[in-house]
Amino acid sequence: MALALGASLVLPQAAPAQDAQTLADIRQEMSVLFVEVQRLRRELSTTGGPGVTIPGGSVLDRVGLMESELQRLTRKTEELEFRINAIVSDGTTRLGDLEFRLCELEPACDIGKLGQTTTLGGGAAPATTGQIASPIQPPPAQTAPTAELAIGERADFDRAAAALASGDYRGAADLFAAFNQTYPGGPLSAEADLKRGQALAQLDDVRGAARAYLLAFTTDQTGPQAPEALFLLGEALGRLGQTQEACTTLQEVGLRFPQSPSVVSAQEARARLGCL
Known part of the structure; x- marks a missing residue:
């Protein structure tokens, strides 16, 4: 300069x-x-384009x-x-x-x-303490940031969801599994695991469904899919004969998400299992 x-x-x-x-x-x-x-x-x-390049x-x-x-x-x-x-x-x-x-x-x-001389460039007069200005502060964090989807992410998710809706449970399970391999950690990951678990449950793969529900919940424990994922996990554990774990998991639905519609379903499941 x-x-x-x-x-x-x-x-x-x-x-x-x-x-x-x-x-x-x-x-x-x-x-x-x-x-x-x-x-x-x-x-x-500025004298030209940015000089910063982000390589692969x-x-x-x-x-x-x-x-x-x-x-x-x-x-x-x-x-x-x-x-x-x-x-x-x-x-x-x-x-x-x-x-x-x-x-x-x-x-x-x-x-x-005469009055006070106008500051060059306008605005308030700068401080002249001889110290460098304070660092730039980052913008305040948003409580619920809107995540952006990768190119093709929505189309691939909708394709897997269509397979599930049409009754192609094996195809849906495979498509949702491939989806999360292609877009790991994306904004639709939790919902993809939830729907994959539902597809596996229709194929009587209860253990695989339970794993998918658990992954859906742990991926986003406060997201919109979390209450249903936790309820379905508890229900799957009950079907696998793990009654105590199932009762504890189903009870967590009401404790964590008292306003969710899944609370009623969890209470009904607890009654069927004879939870105390």
């Missing part, structure tokens, strides 16, 4: 005494000052690279902000001095009515 405005704002050392300056001299100094401000504004303009690789590698680049850009932003604030503060002081001297040469000018 060629931010040399701070040096260029220095007035000539061999300038004549204040009372010997003419009105034209002061106006010329003000013109030079504003030209340098325009140069500063050009420094703040694992998610962890890309996240690490992005974090490193963000830290570098944050440090650069802090340095530039400090330099710009110093330039604005110095330029504003010099401009105020020029306005005062200009008013002295104007017969009709009242120095007492």
Whole structure:
């Protein structure tokens, strides 16, 4: 960067005494000052496309690279902000001095009515404590961020859901299993495991269904699929003869999700199992 405005704002050392300056001299100094401000504004303009490229690789590698680049850009932003604030503060002081001297040469000018000099660039005057500005703060975390779907993710999920709705339980189970292998950790992962468990239950694969329900619940324990997944897991455990585990799991549905419709189904299942 060629931010040399701070040096260029220095007035000539061999300038004549204040009372010997003419009105034209002061106006010329003000013109030079504003030209340098325009140069500063050009420094703040972009000169081309972004120079950051995120190569391929694992998610962890890309996240690490992005974090490193963000830290570098944050440090650069802090340095530039400090330099710009110093330039604005110095330029504003010099401009105020020029306005005062200009008013002295104007017969009709009242120095007492000059007021405060407008900050260069507008806005509040920057702090000049000599310290670098505080780091950029990240945006506040959202309580329920909206996850984006990968290309083709919704279409693949809908294809598996259509197979389940049509009664093709084996095809649906396979499609949902392939879905979560293709899009691991995606926003539809929990629902995919839940529906895979339902397909396996229709194929009398109760153990496989129980595993799918457990995975659906552990993937997102507070999501919209969690109450049903927990209920179906408890019901599957009961069918596998694990009555005590089933009763405990079904009881958790009401404790964790008291407003969910699955609570009634869980209570009915507990009654059938004879849970205390």
